[in-house]
Amino acid sequence: MANAAQVKALIRSHADGDDARFYAIAMQVAAQAARSGHGKFATELRELVDQVKARAKGAPVLTRGPKPIPLAQPRGELAGLLTIGYPKTRVSDMALTPPLRARLDRVLTEQRERERLREHGFSPVRKLLLVGPPGTGKTMTAAALAGELGLPLFSIQLDGLITKYMGETAAKLRLVFDAIQSMRGVYFFDEFDALGGERGGKNDVGEIRRVLNSFLQFLEQDDSDSLVLGATNHVGLLDRALFRRFDAVLEYTLPTPELATHVMQGRLSLLDTRSIDWATVAKDAEGLSHAEIAMACEHAAKNAILDHTTSVRGAELASALHDRRSHHNT
Structure with a gap:
């Protein structure tokens, strides 16, 4: 029979409108029931899932939560600067410290009530700088904000943005900020220190300084409805002037034992x-x-499945975690 975690996963996937995951979990429950000797229940559950799938093929698609904003793919030069997706990620999918969760909830509240705030002369928080070590949730935050608000997630491709030709990078930046103004979404600048490196540093050159000045100007002038997120693993490399242009700086840290346990239990x-x-x-x-x-959990889970069991042993998980640490220290 379904355990508590599976029941919660079923409810969450139903609430998110993720039918594929809902069906997959239901079939896992059926398989587990069959192994436990509840063959009749397992058969009935499989048949029920097949019937619902068959009906769904001829039925209109029902979406829950915010409806994504329809968007044409960027064309021309802009197509090489942005990639687009519609994430289903939610903040509830993330393992966050209570203060960080509270700050993200506040961003979402202000975005959902942005018209009311503007009626009283205030602007919602929409320019966020995410700082912290790799793998701590910065990219997932961009996806979660887009998923919660039903907005497209635009990832800026810095390899296409930054060129060696004088003036060309600033011109491409203008194209991106024109898109930010005209197409509401979550715009994510990853590895942001490549753009926002401190002026006057040892490796500073005139073109990079001009690019940063252009970015600061575009960011300050931006009054769109889009969310603009910058993420960096190297906050010490950023120019101090950047911090004044962002509405909030969110700090990400390595997980506490409690959060680590939450991540493992979820995976x-x-x-x-x-x-x-x-x-x-x-x-x-x-x-x-x-x-x-998460990668260690995935490795341990795959080993369990390949061993024809659904039970993950503590020793197997510990070994996978040690392997990740060895890789981390290499």
Whole structure:
């Protein structure tokens, strides 16, 4: 029968309108029931899923939550500067400290009530600088904000943006900010220090300084409805003038033992983890990022499945975490 984690996963996927995940979890429940000797229930559940799938093929698609804004693909030069997606990620999918969760909830509240704020002469928070070590949730935050608000996520391709020709990068930046003004979405500048490096540094050259000045000017003048996010692993490299242009700076850190346990339990929720001593494996996860912990869980889960079992052993998970630490220290 379904365990508590599977029931929660079913409800979450239903609330998110993620039918594919809902069906997959239901089939996993059926498989688990069959192995436990509940063959009749397993058969009935599989048949029910097949019937619902068949009906859904001829039915209109129903979406829950915010409806994504329809958007044509950028053309011409802009097509080489932006990639677009419609994430289904939600803030509830993330393992966050309470203060960081509260700040993201506040951003979402202000965005949802932006018209009311503007009626009283205030602007919602929409320019965010995300700082912290790799793998701690900065990119996922961009996806979660887009998913919560039903907005497209535009990822700026810095390799197409930054060129060696004088003036060309600034011209491409103008194209991006024109898009920010005309097409509402979440615009994500990853590895932001490539653009926002401190002026006057040892490796500073005139063109990079001009690019940064242009970016500061565009960012300050931007009064669109879009969210603009910059993310960096190297906050110390950023020019101090950037911080004044952003509405908020969100700091991401390596997970605490409690958050590490939350990440592992979430990633392994569809498998049997009763044999795992979570306090012990949380110590094994110390010093690893959210992404590294998730990869270790995925490795341990795959080993369990390939061994024809749904039970993840604590020793297997600990070994996967140690492997990630060895890779991390290389």
